[in-house]
Amino acid sequence: MLIMEKIQNFFLLLRYLLPGLGITISVTIIALAVGFFLGTIMAVIRVYGGRILSGLAASYSVIVRAVPVVVTIFILYFVIAEFINLTPFLSGTLALGFTSGAYQSEIFRGAILSVPPGQMVAARAIGMSRRKAVSSIILPQAIRLSIPAWSNEVTLVLKDSTLVYIIGVPEILRRAQWISARNLEPFMTYISAATFYIVITFLISQGLDFLERRYKVEM
């Protein structure tokens, strides 16, 4: 049966691609974590920092978002890695993280600004320092408010993670390329690769939708 054979073939392909899934997910998670760290810090600096610091953070955001991610990957891998020992995996992941940091700083900055100003005033009125008010009152609300925009960023980083294949990191797309060069069935192979991305994206958005409902803040 031709159909049965095709289906069997499809599952076989998925098995070949599976090791790439781990790498795709690691790249995505590490890049998001780096981006989250950079993004929250830069968002706080841009809203509450002095003129110079917030100017620096704003410039970072503008420049990094203007540069294509592939160029950032190349800069890290071919330039920076000359001086510091960076594996292709780290170069690619950090490049994605730096880029995501710029986008996430925009997301969190918008969210911080949408927390009503009375929240800061009330926090200061019970004796909190500015720093404490930001960390215990403003940020917890801002992060909840930014879940919808953030879940979009997660899927974007997941898809951008394919770009690290350019410097040879064996994630899903790279493996799909190897396989299709051997089995000469690009259609089936790339359909299998696409299936992985669809499934992960679906699971992530379900998970984040749940978080959004669970931690919704009504103003």
Next chain:
Amino acid sequence: MEKHLGNEPILTIENLKKSFGELEVIKDVSLAIEPKEVVVIIGPSGTGKSTMLQCVNLLTKPTAGKIYLENQEITAPSINADKVRQRIGMVFQEFNLFNHLTAIENVTIGMTKVLGMKNTEARNKGMYELERVGLAEQATKYPSQLSGGQKQRVGIARALGMDPHIMLFDEPTSALDPELTGEVLNVMRKLALEGMTMMVVSHEMSFAREVADRIIFMDEGYIVEQGSPHKLFNNPKSERTRRFLSMIGSINREK
């Protein structure tokens, strides 16, 4: 209702001035408040009543003048404003409850994050404060699940949790539907009876008449007139006071 007030003022304001750019909101205000005194500040809107409270709480920096809290000049440049604010409770017109926290967490967050209290200790004290405002059953509700009156009572409990030496109320019932003001005013009445020092900016004239030890009428950045509720409502000396009171229909209606 004569109260025995201490002699040493708890709060002294000396020649306070505050401008926002060109706009002079407070032109020259001096004022002393004694421990356990309840002072209600009335006057047309935009005359600096709320700004004065914000200056006292150091949420706004005065343009000129000095403010003393318990003999310490809190407007001095060397002062730690966060420490000062811990001693001053503030209740806002718009409640400003922390939206992501339950009622009890709203009350305890200052105790744990500012005073460094243990969680269980803070929780017990928080429940006690919520009981004081009659909201122990609503402890685990979020602000969005509470009525306006309940929100404001949580706001009062949050301020009380820090054991303030003086409480400032900035139009605490102005954002409430008329049928909800009573529950908030009752809590404030109870606090006054317990001997809390209170500065209240309010348009609730019957509350002022009944609870205040002193009414201050402010207009155009000055204190125009002050005195006991009886004196001020029945026999205002200034023409401006009289005009204001008759405008809001509060003159000579005391029982």
